[in-house]
Amino acid sequence: xxxxxxxxxxxxVGSVLILSVFxxxxxxxxxxxxxxxxxxxxxxxxxxxxxxxxxxxxxAIKRQKDWGFSIVTVLxxxxxxIAGLFKxxxxxxxxxxxxxxxxxxxxxxxxxxxxxxATMYALLAFFVASASYRAFRAKNVGATILLVASxxxxxxxxxxxxxxxxxxxxxxxxxxxxxxxIWIMTAPNLAGQRAIMIGIALGVVSMSLRLxxxxxxxxxxxxxx
Amino acid sequence: xxxxxxxxxxxxxxxxxxxxSFLYRDNIFYKVCEAIFVGSSAGYWxxxxxxDNLYRKFYLQAFDPVSPHIAPWVGFILGVLMLTxxxxxxxxWLSRWPLAxxxxxxxxxxxxxxxxxxAMLQIGASIKPVFVGSFGDIVSNxxxxxxxxCGLVYFFFSKEHKxxxxxxxxxxxxxxxVTFGASFGYTVMSxxxxxxxxxxxxxxxxxxxxx
Amino acid sequence: xxxxxxxxxxxxxxxLPLVVILSLTSALTAQEQPVIPADSIIHIPAPTSNVVAxxxxxxxxxxxxxxxxxxxxxxxxxRIDGYELTRIEQSTGKMDTLEVIPAGISYYKDDKxxxxxxxxxxxxxxxxxxxxxxxxxxxxxxxxxIINWRLANLFAIAFILCGSVIYFIAHAKKGKxxxxxxxxxxxxxxEAIGRATEMGRPILFVPGINDMxxxxxxxxITLLSRVAKVVADYDIRINMPVSxxxxxxxxxxxxxxxxxxxxxxxxxxDDMVRYITDEQFGYVAAVDGIMVRDKPATCFYLGAFFAExxxxxxxxNSIGAIQIAGTAQPAQLPFFVAACxxxxxGEELFAASAYLSNEPKQLGSLKGQDVGKFVAMxxxxxxxxxxxxxxLTGSSxxxxxxxxMNRLFTIVS
Numbered sequence: 001x002x003x004x005x006x007x008x009x010x011x012x013v014g015s016v017l018i019l020s021v022f023x024x025x026x027x028x029x030x031x032x033x034x035x036x037x038x039x040x041x042x043x044x045x046x047x048x049x050x051x052x053x054x055x056x057x058x059x060a061i062k063r064q065k066d067w068g069f070s071i072v073t074v075l076x077x078x079x080x081x082i083a084g085l086f087k088x089x090x091x092x093x094x095x096x097x098x099x100x101x102x103x104x105x106x107x108x109x110x111x112x113x114x115x116x117x118a119t120m121y122a123l124l125a126f127f128v129a130s131a132s133y134r135a136f137r138a139k140n141v142g143a144t145i146l147l148v149a150s151x152x153x154x155x156x157x158x159x160x161x162x163x164x165x166x167x168x169x170x171x172x173x174x175x176x177x178x179x180x181x182i183w184i185m186t187a188p189n190l191a192g193q194r195a196i197m198i199g200i201a202l203g204v205v206s207m208s209l210r211l212x213x214x215x216x217x218x219x220x221x222x223x224x225x
Numbered sequence: 226x227x228x229x230x231x232x233x234x235x236x237x238x239x240x241x242x243x244x245x246s247f248l249y250r251d252n253i254f255y256k257v258c259e260a261i262f263v264g265s266s267a268g269y270w271x272x273x274x275x276x277d278n279l280y281r282k283f284y285l286q287a288f289d290p291v292s293p294h295i296a297p298w299v300g301f302i303l304g305v306l307m308l309t310x311x312x313x314x315x316x317x318w319l320s321r322w323p324l325a326x327x328x329x330x331x332x333x334x335x336x337x338x339x340x341x342x343x344a345m346l347q348i349g350a351s352i353k354p355v356f357v358g359s360f361g362d363i364v365s366n367x368x369x370x371x372x373x374x375c376g377l378v379y380f381f382f383s384k385e386h387k388x389x390x391x392x393x394x395x396x397x398x399x400x401x402x403v404t405f406g407a408s409f410g411y412t413v414m415s416x417x418x419x420x421x422x423x424x425x426x427x428x429x430x431x432x433x434x435x436x
Numbered sequence: 437x438x439x440x441x442x443x444x445x446x447x448x449x450x451x452l453p454l455v456v457i458l459s460l461t462s463a464l465t466a467q468e469q470p471v472i473p474a475d476s477i478i479h480i481p482a483p484t485s486n487v488v489a490x491x492x493x494x495x496x497x498x499x500x501x502x503x504x505x506x507x508x509x510x511x512x513x514x515r516i517d518g519y520e521l522t523r524i525e526q527s528t529g530k531m532d533t534l535e536v537i538p539a540g541i542s543y544y545k546d547d548k549x550x551x552x553x554x555x556x557x558x559x560x561x562x563x564x565x566x567x568x569x570x571x572x573x574x575x576x577x578x579x580x581x582i583i584n585w586r587l588a589n590l591f592a593i594a595f596i597l598c599g600s601v602i603y604f605i606a607h608a609k610k611g612k613x614x615x616x617x618x619x620x621x622x623x624x625x626x627e628a629i630g631r632a633t634e635m636g637r638p639i640l641f642v643p644g645i646n647d648m649x650x651x652x653x654x655x656x657i658t659l660l661s662r663v664a665k666v667v668a669d670y671d672i673r674i675n676m677p678v679s680x681x682x683x684x685x686x687x688x689x690x691x692x693x694x695x696x697x698x699x700x701x702x703x704x705x706d707d708m709v710r711y712i713t714d715e716q717f718g719y720v721a722a723v724d725g726i727m728v729r730d731k732p733a734t735c736f737y738l739g740a741f742f743a744e745x746x747x748x749x750x751x752x753n754s755i756g757a758i759q760i761a762g763t764a765q766p767a768q769l770p771f772f773v774a775a776c777x778x779x780x781x782g783e784e785l786f787a788a789s790a791y792l793s794n795e796p797k798q799l800g801s802l803k804g805q806d807v808g809k810f811v812a813m814x815x816x817x818x819x820x821x822x823x824x825x826x827x828l829t830g831s832s833x834x835x836x837x838x839x840x841m842n843r844l845f846t847i848v849s
Contacts, residue, residue, distance in 0.1 A: 002318040002321070003321075005322065005325075006321040006322060006324065006325030007325070009322060009325040009326055009329060010325045010326075010328050010329035010332070011329065012329070013325075013326055013329030013330050013333065014328075014329035014330065014332045014333040014336075015333065016333065017329075017330055017333025017334050017337075018333045018336055018337055020333075021337045021584075021587065021590070022583060022584050022587055022590075022591055023582060023583060023584065024494055024495050024496045024580065024581050024582070024583075024584050025496060025580060025582065027496065027584070028496070030330075030333075030334045032296055033330040033334060033649075034649070035282050035296070035297065035300060036296075036297075036299055036300035036303060036326075036330075037300070037327060037330070037647075037649050038274075038277075038278040038282055038300070039278055039279065039282060039283050039297060039300030039301055039303075039304050040300055040303050040304045040307060040323050040326075040327065040682070041274060041278065041647065041680075041681070041682060042274045042275060042278045042279045042304060043304030043305065043307045043308055044304070044307050044680075044681035044682045044685060045270075045271050045274055045681045045714075046308060046311075046681075047307065047308070047310060047311070047681050047684065047685060047711075048267075048680070048681025048684055048711035048714075049267060049271055049681070049711070050311075051681075051684060051710055051711045052263075052264075052267055052710075052711050052712070052713075055707065055710055066256065069256050069257065069259070069260040070260070072257060072260035072261055072264065073260040073261075073263050073264035074264060075264065076260065076261045076262075076263070076264025076265040076268065077264040077265065077267050077268045078264075078268070079265070079268070080264070080265045080266075080267075080268025080269050080272065081268045081271060081272060083268075083272075084268065084269065084271075084272025084273075084275075084276075085272055085275060098272060098273075098276050105269075105272065107229065107233065108265060108269075109269065110233060110237075111232075111233035111234075111236045111237050112236065112237075112240065112261060112262075112265050113262075113265060113266060113269060113715075114237070115236075115237035115238075115240045115241050115426070116240045116244060116258060116261070116262040116266075116717070116718070116721070117262075117266075117715065117716075117717040117718070118241075118419075118422065118423060118426075119240065119241045119244040119245060119423055120244055120262075120717035120718075120720055120721050120747070121419055121717055121743060122419040122420045122422065122423040123244070123245070123247070123248065123747060124416040124419060124420075124743060124746060124747060125416050125417050125419055125420030126248055126420070127746045127747050127750040127751075128412070128413055128416045128417075128746060128771075130750055130753075131409075131746055131749075131750060131771060131774045131775050132409075132413065132774075134753070134774055134775060135409070135774045141399070142398055142399065142402045143402070145399050145402040145403055145406060146402045146403075146405050146406040146409065146770070146773065146774070147406065148406065149402070149403045149405075149406025149407050149409075149410065150405075150406040150407065150409040150410035150413070150770075151406075151410065152410065153406070153407050153409075153410030153411050154410040154413050154414070156410075157410070157411070157414055158414070174361065181410075183365065184403065184407055185407055185411075186365065187364075187365040187368050187369055187372075188368055188369075188372055188400055188403040188404070188407075189403055189404050189407040189408075190369055190372075191368060191369045191370075191371070191372025191373045191376060191400050191404075192372060192376055192400040192401045192402075192403055192404025192405075193404055193766060194347045194350070194351060194369075194372075194373040194376070195372070195373050195375075195376020195377050195379070195380070195397065195400065195401065196376065196401065196404065196766050196769070196781065196782045196783075197343040197344075197347050197766070197782075198343060198344050198347050198348065198373075198377060198809070198812050199376075199377065199380040199781075199782050199783030199809070200339060200343055200764045200766075200782040200783055200786070201339040201340050201342075201343035201344035201347075202344065202380075202597070202783060202805050202808045202809055202812075203764070203782065203783035203784075203785065203786030203787055203805065204335055204336055204339040204340070204343075204651050204764075204786060205336050205339070205340055205344075205594075205597055205598065205601065205805070205808065206601050206786065206787070206790075206801045206802065206804060206805040206808075207332070207651065207654070207655060207658075207786040207787075207789075207790075207801075208332035208333065208335060208336035208651065209332075209336070209598060209601050209602065209605075209801065210605075210790065210798060210801050211328055211329070211332040211654065212329060212332050212333065213602070213605065215605060215795075215797045215798060215801065216658055216789065216790070216793075216798065218657075218658055218661035218690055218693060218694075218789075219324065219328060219654070219657050219658065219661070219686050219689060219690055220321050220324070220325065220689065220693075221321065221689030221690070221692055221693045244721070247724065250728075251725065251728045251729065255725070256725065258721070259721045259722055259725050262713075262715070262717075262718045262721050262722075263712055263713050263718050263719075263721065263722050264713075266713045266714070266715030266718035267711075267712075267713040267714065267715070267718070269715065270713065270714035270715060307682075307685070310685065320685065321689070324648070324682070324685065324686055324689075327648050327649060327682065328648065328654060330649075331648065331649050331650070331651055331654060332651065332654070335650075335651040336651075337594070339651075340590075340594060340597075341590065341847050344808075344812065345590065345593065345845050345846075345847055346845070346846075346847065348812050348815055348816060348819075348845045349842060349844075349845030349846050351816045351819070351820070352815070352816065352819030352820060352823055352838070352841050352842055352845065353820065353823055354820070354823040354824040354826065354827035354828075354838075355820055355823075355824050356824050356827065356828060357827055370816065370817075370820050373816060374813055374816060374817065377809050377812060377813050378813070380781075380782075380783045380784070380809060381617075381806055381809060382616050382617055382619075382787060382791070382802045382803075382805070382806055383614065383615055383616060383617070383802065383803050383806045384615075384617065384806075385615075385617050386617060401781065402773075404766075404770075405769055405770035405773050405774075406770065408766070408767055408769070408770045409770040409771070409774065412767070412770075
C-alpha cells in the first residue's frame with residue numbers, strides 16, 4: 001500500500017502531463033508543475049539545511065578531524081540566513097528587496113560568494129589544460145580523432161589558424177584551418193550532435209515510460225519499514 | 226573608495242588566492258574558503274528559495290486579497306508531506322507522495338519536451354536533398370546524413386556490433402568523437418578567458434598594477 | 437596535484453597568447469552609428485492597409501494572429517521604421533500599446549488575451565517619431581479549442597514509439613528472452629566496485645547538480661540503486677554528497693532499499709548521503725575537498741553536469757580513482773570522455789539502469805527504444821532519398837511526398 005499509492009500518483013500525473021500537450025485547455029499544466037516543484041523544494045530544504053547543520057554540529061561537538069572548519073560552515077550558513085531572512089542593513093527594511101545594494105546579504109554575495117564561485121569556475125582553465133594534455137596522449141583511433149578535431153577547432157578560432165594556412169589558394173580553401181574548422185562544425189559535428197540528440201530523446205521516452213508504468217520504482221524505497 | 230569596498234576587495238582577493246591554492250595541494254586556506262563557501266551559499270539559496278518560492282510563488286498568490294489562487298496550495302500540501310520524514314517512520318512514508326508526484330511530472334513533461342526538441346526536429350532537419358550545390362556541399366550533405374545514420378547504429382542495444390552493422394557502429398563512434406573534439410576545442414578558449422577574468426581582478430581591482 | 441605543472445606550462449606558452457590575440461582582434465571591431473536622415477522630422481509615413489485579425493486555432497483562446505499590407509513607404513531604403521500596434525478591448529475600451537514591429541514585417545501574434553473577450557487592433561506606421569493615421573482591424577473574439585489537431589503528427593509518432601516500448605515490456609513479461617549487447621561502461625561497474633573493496637577505500641557517487649525535476653538526475657538515482665546493491669553486498673563505504681535536498685531524500689530511500697534487499701539493513705546509515713549546498717561551485721569545492729581527503733577508489737558521475745564536469749573528473753584523475761561518468765549534456769560529454777575511464781553517452785545513461793537490472797520488463801523497454809531508433813533511421817534514409825530524387829528529377833509527386841515527410845516531423849506551435 002505504501003508503494004502502490006505513490007506508483008499510482010506517478011502514473012496519473014505522468015500520463016496527464018503527456019496528454020496535456022495535445023489538449024489546449026490543460027496545456028499549461030506542465031508550467032504549473034514547475035511552480036509546485038519550487039514550493040516543494042523550499043520544504044525539502046528544511047531537510048537538507050537540517051542535515052548540513054546536524055552533520056557539522058556533530059563533527060564540531062565530537063571534535064572530529066577538521067572540526068574547526070565545520071564551525072566556520074555553520075557560522076557562514078547562519079549569518080547568511082539572518083542577513084537574508086531579516087534583511088539586515090537593508091534600506092527598505094523587511095519590505096525592501098532582499099538583494100538591495102548596501103544590505104548585508106548583498107555585501108556577502110558580492111565579496112564572498114562571487115569571488116569564490118568565479119575562482120572555482122576559473123580553475124577550469126587549468127583543468128582544461130591538463131585534460132588537453134591527457135588527450136594528447138591519444139591511445140586509440142577514437143581518441144586521436146577527438147584530439148585532431150579539437151586542435152583544428154581551437155586553431156580555427158584564433159588568428160593563428162589564418163596566419164599558418166592563410167597562404168593556401170582559394171581553390172584549396174578546405175585546407176585553410178578556419179574554413180576547415182567551420183566545415184567540421186557544420187558537417188561531421190552536426191551529424192554526431194544529431195545522433196546524440198535523437199538517442200537522448202529515445203532514451204528519455206523509454207525511461208519516462210518505465211517510471212510512469214511503475215516498471216522502474218527503486219526510488220520509492222521499500223514497503224516493509 | 227569606501228572602507229567597505231576596500232575591505233570587500235581584500236576579502237575577495239584572499240578567497241581567490243585560497244581557492245587557487247588547491248591546484249598545489251589541499252591546504253588550510255582552501256579548507257577555510259570551502260567551509261565559508263559551502264555554509265554561506267547554502268544560506269544564500271535558502272534565503273532565495275524562501276523569498277522567491279515560498280513568499281512570492283506561494284504566499285502572495287494564495288493570499289492575494291483580490292483573487293486568491295488555489296493551485297499553490299497543491300505545492301504547499303505536497304511540501305508539508307515532505308516534512309513527515311522528520312516525525313518518525315510511522316508517517317515518513319507519506320513523503321513518498323510528493324516524490325512520486327515530482328517523478329511522474331518530470332517523466333511526463335520531459336518525455337514530450339525531449340521527443341519534440343531532440344527527436345522530431347532533428348529527424349525533420351535531416352530530411353534534405355543531398356545532391357545539391359557544389360561538390361563540397363554534396364560531400365557535406367552525404368556526410369551529415371551518413372554520420373547521423375551511423376551514430377544511431379552505435380546506440381543500438383538489441384543487436385551485437387558485428388559485421389557490417391559493427392562497421393557502421395564504428396564509423397558512428399568516429400563521428401561522435403569528432404563532435405566531442407569540436408566541442409572540446411570550442412570550449413577551451415572560453416575557459417581560458419575565465420582565468421583571465423580572475424587575473425584581471427587580482428592585478429587590476431586589487432593590486433592596481435593594470436588599469 | 438603535481439601532474440598539473442606540465443599542462444599548465446603548455447597552457448601558458450601556447451594557449452594564453454592565443455586568447456590575448458583573439459581579445460585584441462575583437463576589441464578592434466567597432467560599430468557604426470546610425471545616421472538620421474535630414475527629412476526625418478517632417479516625413480509622415482504612409483499608413484498600412486488591409487489589417488486582418490484572425491483567431492489562432494487550437495489554443496486556450498489567448499491568441500490572435502494579425503496581418504496587414506506593408507505601407508507603400510516600406511521599401512528597401514524606404515522611409516519607415518516600423519509599425520506601432522495598439523490593442524483595444526471592446527467591452528472596456530482599454531487601449532494597450534503593444535510594440536513597434538520592425539519594417540518589412542507584416543505579422544504579429546498576440547498571445548496575452550482572454551478567451552471570449554472582443555478585441556480590435558490599430559496599426560500606425562512610424563518613422564523617426566512621426567506616425568501615420570491609424571488603420572483599424574476587424575473585431576475578433578479568441579476562442580478555446582479542446583484538441584490541438586495541429587499536433588496530430590506528433591501524437592501519431594509518439595504513439596508508435598510509446599506503443600513499441602509498451603509492447604516489448606509486455607512481451608518480455610511473458611518470459612520471452614531478449615538479447616541486449618554488452619555496454620562497456622556498465623560492465624565495468626562491478627570491476628570498479630571490486631577495486632574499491634580490494635583497496636579498502638570508499639566509493640564516491642555524484643548524481644549531478646540538478647534537482648529531481650531533471651530526468652537525468654532520475655536516471656542517476658536509478659543507477660544508484662544498482663550500484664548500492666553491489667556496495668551493500670561487498671560491504672564497502674559509499675559517500676554521496678548531493679547539491680539538492682530532494683535528491684538527498686530520494687537517494688536515501690534508494691540506498692536503504694538496496695541495503696534491505698541485500699539483507700543488511702543495519703549497515704545502512706543516513707549519513708551516506710549528505711547535503712552540501714545548492715550552489716554549483718560551492719558544491720564542487722566541497723566534492724573536490726572530499727576527493728583529495730577521502731581518496732575514493734571509484735568515482736561515479738551520473739546525472740546532469742555542467743561546467744563542473746571537468747573539475748570533478750580531473751580531480752578524480754589526480755587521486756588515481758577509476759571513473760565512470762554518464763550524462764545527457766552534449767557539451768559536457770567531451771570532458772568526461774577525455775578524463776574518465778568509461779563514459780555513458782547520452783542514451784546509454786537512460787538505458788543503464790534497465791540494462792543492469794537484468795529484469796525482462798526493463799530490458800523490453802530497451803528493445804522498444806531500438807524500434808524508435810529504427811523508425812528514425814528509416815525516416816532519415818527514405819526522407820533523404822525522396823528529397824534528393826525530387827530535386828534531381830523535378831517530379832512534382834516526389835516533391836509532394838518530400839514535403840509530406842518534412843511536415844510529418846515539423847511541430848507547429
